[in-house]
Amino acid sequence: MASLIPTPWLITAGGAVLLAATAAFGGLQTVPPKPVPVVSVGEQYSGSDLEMTVQGVELRAKGGNAASFPDKAKHEKVLAVIVDVVNTFDKPRLASGTGTPSPAVDGIHVDGIDEKPLIAYADGSSGSVWLQPDVPVRLVLSWVVGPDELHDGDEVRLTLPDSTHSVGTNVQRGVDIWDEVVVGATVTTTVQEIPASDEDAS
Amino acid sequence: MTIPTPAVAEAPEPQTPSPRQPGWWRTNRLALIALLVLIPAIGIGVGWNEWYSYYGYGARKVTAVEVPDKGTVKVAGAEWGPIRSGEIKDTSTLNMPEGTRLLAAIVPVTPDGKAVSCEPPMLVQQSTGREWTPMRSEVGIPYSYDENDTCVSDLADEKDPESAQPFSLTVGFVVPDDVTGPFWLDVDPRGDGRFVRFSIDP
Amino acid sequence: MKKVLPWLLTLVLLAGAWVLNAVALPDGSSEASFLTPATVGHAATARNLTLTVTNVRAARSIAGPTGKTLESTWVVVDVDAEALDSQYGATLGFAELTVGERTFRATERIESFFRARLVPGVPRSGAVAFELPSDALKGTGTLRLGIPSDARYDGLVELRVDLGDIPVEDAITLPATDWTRS
Numbered sequence: 001m002a003s004l005i006p007t008p009w010l011i012t013a014g015g016a017v018l019l020a021a022t023a024a025f026g027g028l029q030t031v032p033p034k035p036v037p038v039v040s041v042g043e044q045y046s047g048s049d050l051e052m053t054v055q056g057v058e059l060r061a062k063g064g065n066a067a068s069f070p071d072k073a074k075h076e077k078v079l080a081v082i083v084d085v086v087n088t089f090d091k092p093r094l095a096s097g098t099g100t101p102s103p104a105v106d107g108i109h110v111d112g113i114d115e116k117p118l119i120a121y122a123d124g125s126s127g128s129v130w131l132q133p134d135v136p137v138r139l140v141l142s143w144v145v146g147p148d149e150l151h152d153g154d155e156v157r158l159t160l161p162d163s164t165h166s167v168g169t170n171v172q173r174g175v176d177i178w179d180e181v182v183v184g185a186t187v188t189t190t191v192q193e194i195p196a197s198d199e200d201a202s
Numbered sequence: 203m204t205i206p207t208p209a210v211a212e213a214p215e216p217q218t219p220s221p222r223q224p225g226w227w228r229t230n231r232l233a234l235i236a237l238l239v240l241i242p243a244i245g246i247g248v249g250w251n252e253w254y255s256y257y258g259y260g261a262r263k264v265t266a267v268e269v270p271d272k273g274t275v276k277v278a279g280a281e282w283g284p285i286r287s288g289e290i291k292d293t294s295t296l297n298m299p300e301g302t303r304l305l306a307a308i309v310p311v312t313p314d315g316k317a318v319s320c321e322p323p324m325l326v327q328q329s330t331g332r333e334w335t336p337m338r339s340e341v342g343i344p345y346s347y348d349e350n351d352t353c354v355s356d357l358a359d360e361k362d363p364e365s366a367q368p369f370s371l372t373v374g375f376v377v378p379d380d381v382t383g384p385f386w387l388d389v390d391p392r393g394d395g396r397f398v399r400f401s402i403d404p
Numbered sequence: 405m406k407k408v409l410p411w412l413l414t415l416v417l418l419a420g421a422w423v424l425n426a427v428a429l430p431d432g433s434s435e436a437s438f439l440t441p442a443t444v445g446h447a448a449t450a451r452n453l454t455l456t457v458t459n460v461r462a463a464r465s466i467a468g469p470t471g472k473t474l475e476s477t478w479v480v481v482d483v484d485a486e487a488l489d490s491q492y493g494a495t496l497g498f499a500e501l502t503v504g505e506r507t508f509r510a511t512e513r514i515e516s517f518f519r520a521r522l523v524p525g526v527p528r529s530g531a532v533a534f535e536l537p538s539d540a541l542k543g544t545g546t547l548r549l550g551i552p553s554d555a556r557y558d559g560l561v562e563l564r565v566d567l568g569d570i571p572v573e574d575a576i577t578l579p580a581t582d583w584t585r586s
Contacts, residue, residue, distance in 0.1 A: 092509040125474070125513035133506040134537035135476065174432050299583035302526050324492065332524050335491040340521065378525035 039160065039185045047162030047184035048103045049089040050131070054158060054187050055082045055138075059150055061196035066142035067118035075147035079191070081108060081158065082122060084138050087131035089165070091176065095119045095129035095139060103178035105131075107161030108141055117141035152193030159183045257395060263388060264395035277398050278391035280313040285387060287402040290374065297342035298376065304341065305404045306374045307387050313366035317355035320391040325375045328384050328401075336373035343374065353391070435556040439548070442563045447484075450559030452494060453522065453551050455485040458529075460565050462541055463576040466533050468514035473575070479534045479567070480576050481547060483517055484584045486527040494522040497553040498560060501534045503545040503567060508534045520581045522551070530581035542568045 022028055039045045044053045060078045063069050070076035085105055087093055096119055097104030106116045119129050122138035129139060150156070162184030168175040227234070257264050269275045274283035287307035290296075298304055305325065311318065325334045336351040349372035358365040371389065383403035390397040442448030447456040459482040465475040479501060487494040499510035499518050510518040510532040517530025532549075545567045550560035 090506045092507065121513065123474070125472075127512035130509055130512065132508050132511075132535050132537075134540075135535050174435075297583070299526060299585065331489070333490045333492060334524060337521075337523070376523055376526055381525060 067120040068142035103163035266399040315364035317366035320353040487522040498550040527584040
């Protein structure tokens with residue numbers, strides 16, 4: 001009995017539609033990845049529902065208001081990145097994120113350092129940093145570095161994170177999740193060394 | 203077309219009772235017995251599993267081990283008691299609100315070898331089950347190295363984990379005036395579902 | 405009639421499904437907190453908690469017990485609270501202010517009544533502060549206070565505040581957390 005559904009015709013038609021659709025989107029070739037935007041110090045970048053503005057990178061002999069503590073005996077120093085952050089999401093969030101790479105403020109990464117920074121309020125307030133919606137706050141991200149890893153005037157490249165927000169549906173039902181972390185932007189600047197005597201005076 | 207001859211009615215057979223179909227209960231008896239066994243079994247199995255996941259692993263107080271008056275008891279690798287308790291009547295130097303009493307208790311603990319750890323003791327009103335936890339700084343009692351409100355690990359020899367030294371739990375509770383005894387002082391050592399229960403009436 | 409019956413049944417079922425969809429509660433409603441409404445000056449009781457909001461004010465800077473000051477837009481809520489049956493785990497662990505689309509959490513940048521220990525039968529007093537963006541002091545805010553930091557299935561006290569109405573002061577010093585003295 002002859003087939004009532006013209007299967008060969010359907011397959012050909014489907015194939016034609018598929019090719020037409022891919023042609024509309026640029027063809028079957030791989031699209032070259034978009035270049036990562038470059039942001040300068042003092043310029044704001046929006047990623048992971050956060051507006052981040054890197055204000056400076058310092059190399060400190062003593063931690064000051066940073067959360068990292070250098071070992072004096074080993075002549076360690078503290079690399080501090082000062083950043084102004086605004087949480088543009090409508091619920092309060094921790095500035096630190098889980099996992100590496102982190103989607104949150106501690107996802108700001110320095111080329112050459114693998115660890116996540118510690119986050120502290122720039123004005124010395126204690127406690128974990130919660131970012132309230134639309135409230136700007138100045139934070140200090142810090143890493144402990146060895147005595148000869150960085151010097152005054154060295155160039156450093158920072159990467160700022162971007163991620164996608166979703167609401168958990170299964171085990172994490174109702175929880176706000178930011179994942180698929182990618183490098184959102186890069187910042188290149190020079191390190192400014194703060195001599196120990198200046199820190200004591202401030 | 204001819205009208206077919208109607209069939210000749212046969213002489214009715216002698217009435218014998220047609221063999222009865224077995225009843226619903228009889229045909230399904232195996233399934234019913236299985237249900238009778240399996241439903242309670244599932245209930246007990248799931249119930250026990252839930253109970254154990256919450257109360258098992260020695261994480262919570264389950265069984266009270268009552269301590270005889272002025273006596274001691276051995277639980278979770280230590281000897282607890284004898285308890286001394288009373289009301290601290292002179293609170294003029296302390297920060298106590300009106301309409302409250304400060305009840306205190308001291309429990310000597312003698313570990314068998316290894317150090318014990320425990321939750322801070324709780325004061326439970328026997329008649330109502332209301333419970334209070336220790337307070338110290340809130341009433342203005344300064345910190346003291348020898349007065350602990352939770353079990354400490356004080357080793358006579360730092361390298362020998364079996365050399366735990368005896369110590370005392372010193373706890374104070376702020377209770378409203380209208381809360382009258384008798385009370386229980388419960389101490390829950392870690393690792394065992396059993397906990398130590400002293401009966402006091404300060 | 406027999407021909408019409410299946411169609412009639414279809415219509416009834418479709419209508420039923422539409423009604424059900426319209427009245428169904430949003431996802432997660434089974435976990436929602438039990439809210440006890442409260443007004444300023446009157447005690448409200450939620451699970452293991454009796455709480456009275458005594459005052460709601462706003463300020464452009466707040467100061468803590470150590471003298472540290474923080475400048476921003478603040479809403480300061482004065483609270484008296486006591487636990488009911490158990491002191492175990494009884495701290496003021498939940499403090500949120502929802503204004504329009506945004507939700508704010510009590511600040512921990514300065515010492516306050518947030519996370520203070522609560523005693524059964526013996527009230528303690530203090531204040532919690534919320535840091536808001538500078539344009540947020542308008543509209544109705546919903547304040548929720550309670551014991552558990554994760555408030556699913558648990559009880560909370562809820563208070564509505566007209567943020568445009570509350571007095572805005574230059575500076576407020578947060579009272580130290582202490583026993584309630586009348």
